[in-house]
Amino acid sequence: MFVEVPPTTSTGSADTAKRPARVVQIKRARVVQMKRSIAPYLYLLPAVVLLVVWIYKPLGETVGLSFYRWNMVPTSPKVPVGMDNYVRVLALPELHQALRNTILYVLAFMVFSLLLPMVVALLSNRVAGRWKTLYQALIFVPFLITPVAGSAIWRWLFNPEGGTIPRAAATLGFELGNVFREPGLAMLGVVLIVGWQMLGFGVLVVSAGLAGINPDYASAAALDGASQSTITRRITLPLLSPTLVFLGLMTILLGAQWAYPIIDIVTQGGPSGASTNIYYLLYEFGFQNFDAGLSAAAGTLFFLGFGLIAVVFVRVSDRLSFYDN
Template identity: 50%
Template sequence: MTGTFVEVAAVPRPRAVVTAQRPALARRAVRALPPYLFLLPAVGALVVWTYRPLGAALNLSFFSWNLLPTTPKEYVGLDNYRRLIDLPELRNALWLTVAMTGALLLFTVVLPTVVALWTSALGGRGRAVYGALIFAPVLVPPVAGAALWQWMLDPRSGAVDRVLGHPINWIHEVRPAQIAIVVITGWHLLGFAVLVVAAGLSGIDDEYRAAALLDRASRWQITRWIVLPLLSPTLVFLALMTILMSGQLTFPLIDTLTQGGPDSQTTNVYYLLWEYGFQNFDTGFASAAGLLFFAAFGLVALALIRLSDRLTFHDS
């Protein structure tokens, strides 16, 4: 018995089905496009103002150049990075940055928590007045605030020395200059931090306090065991922002009041970078320093974000 093989020709796909699928894909693409259009301005700003300068800094870090268009760039390889690691001023600037950051945590985490907890018990109008008074320094530009404080800290006729009763040269002595930079920066940041902590307090459900009061818990016990744990994500956020941005926030005051002195004892890493880039005109060296600082702060941010998951308590 012999089999019969029948060849079946391929049936062409109807053109109507193909043309119907193409508009369907186009409609899905158009529907998925609006979120990306909303993100486009932010992504464009990041590319233009962050990633493009970062790429230029990476390129310049391998050259020696004094910013003059008439002077050619000289390729030096990794010499800028070697010079930076061996630089004695870098260790002092890093230590000063860490010390100032730790001191600023008092103004961005500790004091805002105390003030926000205290003002939360006030009435409506009194709470608004205290909130406005505390937030007012945030609206003062850093350079204008530095000029005001420079007048107040004058050792001959300043209001601060008159209150203290004896003259202190706040700008030209090492320890007073460091204290002045920290206090003025904290004065600028305190109002914003209080506002953030108050927002965190408003997000805590009042049922927790009511249940604790039924169990005869004191106000301190409610604050210690209920409010502060639920407020921990807000406090960790403030600590993270302080650690990452304290160097940038103190830079305008250092540049206006002390110019890194006396004896470079108020020169943090950002001011050191600015000195080498725009005072010594060593662009390649400053670019190498900026990249190393960028990488270091990125690692610190990653470690803090991972650590925050263990330190914070979220209301489920």
């Protein structure tokens, strides 16, 4: 007696053999896709770690410290005071004076970081050949000098006893005296030193912005009979507006930081707070008065204030800028 066995098709066995191979291929494809999607984040990971360690972590600790009273002595306990530090710092007349001085600093720095760089860059842009690079390099050199060295040089130049500038002024019939100890001149001296250093940075940025403007616009306007002043006013400056907005934002946000090392070296915030700004005030609260909570509260308020200014500035930057698109 024979039993009939159904024949097996070669197609079915081939499909059965191919299924594991397809599964393996799908898994490999998913792994490759996952690696590709993770790769950009792995490149960003070192920068994110540095941001967390050096910026966000200290910022969080500063906000937390603003609710305590502490004299920065490791063995001294931190005393919780709630919002008392914020109330104290807002009531201090030194804060109001530092805020006024900071606003004056920023307005004065606009001349050296925005107005003069624009004029210098436009003038040097008309120079052809290597002389253009030479002029821009000579203007940029002061930016490479460290604030400490630059401040020491300027303090020596303004020295009332034999300094070059007071002697030259005396020859012309002017008596300067001690510039950095005069309430009306101390801030002006700081502005001149910082402006001397930051002028080169502004010229470099404006020159880069001019290099990005298509020269065909000016050539076409010149063929139509437009003068050089008209081309500058109607074409160059509007196309340069994104660069100028960037410099303006940098000056507002970083102007007080630029002035801090100069103030610390030449005036120490004096006389009677005439040249201090908000960053030097933070240093006085924390490292001269040893009031870490008050300094942290002031720093938190300044961070929120500058953050709000940055957000508003970025929001309106599109309205202030003209793009070539």
